[in-house]
Amino acid sequence: EVRLVESGGGSVQPGGSLSLSCQPSGSISNRCTMAWYRQASGKEREMVSLIRGQGDGTKTYTDAVKGRFTISHDETRNMLFLQMSSLKTEDTAVYYCAFCASYNGDKISRFEYWGQGTQVTVSS
DSSP: OOOEEEEOOEEEOTTOOEEEEEEESSOOOSSSOEEEEEEOTTSOOEEEEEEOTTTTOOEEEOGGGTTTEEEEEETTTTEEEEEEOSOOGGGOEEEEEEEEEEEETTEEEEEEEEBOOEEEEEOO
């Protein structure tokens, strides 16, 4: 069974930076649509950023992180990254990576693989 292994979470002061990474434990497609989600305490999971697969490469971000977060994918190693800068207290959450989206029309219906989650805490 292939799992997604995340790393890079931690604690940082407001205005600081963190970088998250995610890599499959086995062989899966490196052409999938991939994403980062987050879930803050008491809130629903939300998509933070997505990178379209199949050679498209289009990147999208939720409004709250635009200009501060950058998603990237290393196709050779099939690693997904999320570079986070100018972090705010409201960015505190458990962050999850997800690989290989399935679509229902234009909407994502599910991801085939999920990471275990990594805690990001932004606090002074």
